[in-house]
Amino acid sequence: MLQATPVAQAVAARTPGSVVAANLPFLLQGLWVTIQLAALSLLLALALGIFFGVLRTVPLRPLRAIGTAYVEFFRNTPLLIQMYFTFFALPWLGVRLPGFQAAFLSLGIYTGAFVAEVVRSGILAISRGQVEAARSLGLSYVQTMRHVILPQAFSLTVPPLGNLVIAMTKNTSVASAIAVQDVMYNGNILNSRTFATYEVFAAVGAGYLALTVPLSFAVNRVERHLTRFRR
Amino acid sequence: MALSRRTLIQTAGMAPAAALLAACGGTTQNASPSSIATATTRPAGTTAPQATAFPATSHMAKIVQRGKLIAGVKQDQPLFGLLNPRTNQIEGFDIDIVKEIAKAVFGLAASADATPRVELRGVTSAQRIPLLQEGAVDIIAATMTITDARKLEIDFSEIYYMAGQSLLVPKASTITKIQDMDKADQTVCSAQGSTSEQNITKFAPAAQKLLFAGYAECVTAMQQGRAQAVSTDDIILAGFLEQDPNLKMVGGQFTQEPYGLGMAKTSMGFQEFVNSEVRKMKTDGRWKQIYTKWLGKVGPAPEPPK
Numbered sequence: 001m002l003q004a005t006p007v008a009q010a011v012a013a014r015t016p017g018s019v020v021a022a023n024l025p026f027l028l029q030g031l032w033v034t035i036q037l038a039a040l041s042l043l044l045a046l047a048l049g050i051f052f053g054v055l056r057t058v059p060l061r062p063l064r065a066i067g068t069a070y071v072e073f074f075r076n077t078p079l080l081i082q083m084y085f086t087f088f089a090l091p092w093l094g095v096r097l098p099g100f101q102a103a104f105l106s107l108g109i110y111t112g113a114f115v116a117e118v119v120r121s122g123i124l125a126i127s128r129g130q131v132e133a134a135r136s137l138g139l140s141y142v143q144t145m146r147h148v149i150l151p152q153a154f155s156l157t158v159p160p161l162g163n164l165v166i167a168m169t170k171n172t173s174v175a176s177a178i179a180v181q182d183v184m185y186n187g188n189i190l191n192s193r194t195f196a197t198y199e200v201f202a203a204v205g206a207g208y209l210a211l212t213v214p215l216s217f218a219v220n221r222v223e224r225h226l227t228r229f230r231r
Numbered sequence: 232m233a234l235s236r237r238t239l240i241q242t243a244g245m246a247p248a249a250a251l252l253a254a255c256g257g258t259t260q261n262a263s264p265s266s267i268a269t270a271t272t273r274p275a276g277t278t279a280p281q282a283t284a285f286p287a288t289s290h291m292a293k294i295v296q297r298g299k300l301i302a303g304v305k306q307d308q309p310l311f312g313l314l315n316p317r318t319n320q321i322e323g324f325d326i327d328i329v330k331e332i333a334k335a336v337f338g339l340a341a342s343a344d345a346t347p348r349v350e351l352r353g354v355t356s357a358q359r360i361p362l363l364q365e366g367a368v369d370i371i372a373a374t375m376t377i378t379d380a381r382k383l384e385i386d387f388s389e390i391y392y393m394a395g396q397s398l399l400v401p402k403a404s405t406i407t408k409i410q411d412m413d414k415a416d417q418t419v420c421s422a423q424g425s426t427s428e429q430n431i432t433k434f435a436p437a438a439q440k441l442l443f444a445g446y447a448e449c450v451t452a453m454q455q456g457r458a459q460a461v462s463t464d465d466i467i468l469a470g471f472l473e474q475d476p477n478l479k480m481v482g483g484q485f486t487q488e489p490y491g492l493g494m495a496k497t498s499m500g501f502q503e504f505v506n507s508e509v510r511k512m513k514t515d516g517r518w519k520q521i522y523t524k525w526l527g528k529v530g531p532a533p534e535p536p537k
Binding site for chain 1: 428441442455457
């Protein structure tokens with residue numbers, strides 16, 4: 001991808017919006033990084049969340065404890081600290097991740113803890129009678145989960161998951177602190193070169209809206225689709 | 232900070248109050264002419280030889296009458312103005328320069344301790360010009376770069392320190408100048424939104440840049456091999472150099488930031504007085520002494536700036 005660079009503009013030559021207009025490629029390049037970061041982190045968060053969410057409902061105490069430990073540790077510490085830790089502290093243990101990978105890992109693991117809680121609550125919302133019925137029909141525990149419980153739980157979890165996806169998309173902005181060149185980072189750079197603070201951050205905010213509003217609509221549609229039999 | 236809130240308010244309020252009294256005396260009958268009299272006679276009475284040399288309207292006479300020189304200094308800039316948590320005193324290059332000025336104002340001997348005659352007030356960069364314009368401080372010695380835009384607002388002394396952008400690298404590094412970084416496989420670390428970052432683009436356009444919110448992150452990143460050099464003003468780098476002996480500064484200064492002492496435009500005769508003192512310091516060895524005391528680790532004292 002071609003590297004866009006910020007363009008300075010003489011203050012006298014400015015009209016409202018001209019700084020952003022002149023630097024649109026630079027901001028869009030940042031937005032593309034934001035999209036990639038959000039998409040990859042979402043996949044990791046869903047994978048981790050489903051795994052640990054189910055783990056917290058299995059009838060084996062030590063496994064449940066592992067799930068609980070993961071959720072409580074990552075849900076209860078600030079994302080910024082987790083990112084700093086992944087970026088600055090892991091190298092002392094011999095793992096030196098580039099900024100993007102560190103951000104993707106932190107964001108995925110952090111969001112995964114919230115997803116796990118949503119998945120767990122979805123599973124617990126399905127009545128125990130269904131588990132008992134499935135087991136008495138001869139289905140194994142894994143088969144019960146896969147064919148009976150999770151499909152039903154999934155439709156229940158869509159609205160809260162949608163919330164998490166939107167929150168996570170906005171949380172990608174924290175990655176600018178570890179020098180990931182996302183739309184927030186490029187916005188900061190542009191602001192410091194032009195001092196067109198309101199204009200630049202209005203544009204950055206609009207960039208996030210352009211991602212989250214379609215996401216909201218998509219979540220609503222999925223929800224309608226999944227609950228079509230219940231209406 | 233060493234000074235209590237009460238002394239701060241008292242001293243800050245003093246100069247405007249005196250001006251007000253003087254103004255009243257001029258226009259109305261009942262406002263005490265005696266207050267004007269004391270204002271002019273007291274300095275001559277308290278501090279003998281030097282004070283009489285200042286014209287009564289001069290800013291120096293005002294300082295002598297007050298008994299203290301109020302200086303705005305940085306309290307978070309290592310080597311130049313830093314609050315020492317153990318002694319609760321602000322220390323550094325800028326503070327020692329201010330103390331020399333105070334010695335001259337109060338006519339103290341070169342060996343005397345000017346500490347009781349100086350009131351230090353910790354300031355942020357954004358506060359420097361407003362505090363001078365309000366008359367809350369007599370002088371600003373806070374790593375302030377002389378610029379044309381600022382000259383419209385305040386008076387500057389001669390250059391008392393020439394700062395500039397430089398490079399901080401690991402001791403084992405073979406980098407010797409900014410041009411060595413001008414390659415696609417070299418990464419320079421600096422702060423997001425700093426002028427330093429823009430200078431890197433100017434002097435080493437091919438270099439990769441790693442930008443954080445502050446320079447502490449940069450030093451850590453360099454120690455981890457994420458960047459080959461950290462670049463910003465040499466005085467900031469010197470602060471890190473003091474903390475980590477495995478680093479070195481190279482490449483000299485590839486930009487120039489002339490630091491000046493700031494004074495209010497309304498301070499009668501003070502700029503000339505301070506300038507002549509700064510000039511004396513540069514020629515009689517005191518400047519080099521102060522340089523060596525605070526920046527000796529960076530290298531031997533250069534010739535004072537012109």
